[in-house]
Amino acid sequence: MDNTNKFLASLNYFSVFIAPFLLPIIIYFVVDHHEVKQHAKKALVSHIIPFLSIIGLFITIFFAAASSSSEDTAFFLIITGFVLVGLINLIVFIWNIVKGIKIFTKES
Numbered sequence: 001m002d003n004t005n006k007f008l009a010s011l012n013y014f015s016v017f018i019a020p021f022l023l024p025i026i027i028y029f030v031v032d033h034h035e036v037k038q039h040a041k042k043a044l045v046s047h048i049i050p051f052l053s054i055i056g057l058f059i060t061i062f063f064a065a066a067s068s069s070s071e072d073t074a075f076f077l078i079i080t081g082f083v084l085v086g087l088i089n090l091i092v093f094i095w096n097i098v099k100g101i102k103i104f105t106k107e108s
Helices: 003-014 020-031 033-065 071-105
Strands: none
Touching: 003 020, 003 033, 003 071, 020 033, 033 071
């Protein structure tokens, strides 16, 4: 893989700072290199995971508030949901940075 393709492949993962959904989609449809397209798909999935975890948090909050008989249980579920979403987002964020650095510094 030449330097331009390495840059584009790593840019997919670094787009978590700029345009998490838009940039991998654009690179996927514009670039013809197979490996860059693979990284664009992986980066897009890694950008969708935090979004889905936040949706899961809202669902958890809704059901905890609606179906819980005690306030302590609802509070525990909500706090646990926030902690899990925070951990998921942090792990995915760090993974994107590490993956982008690995691709950019990889010898070919």
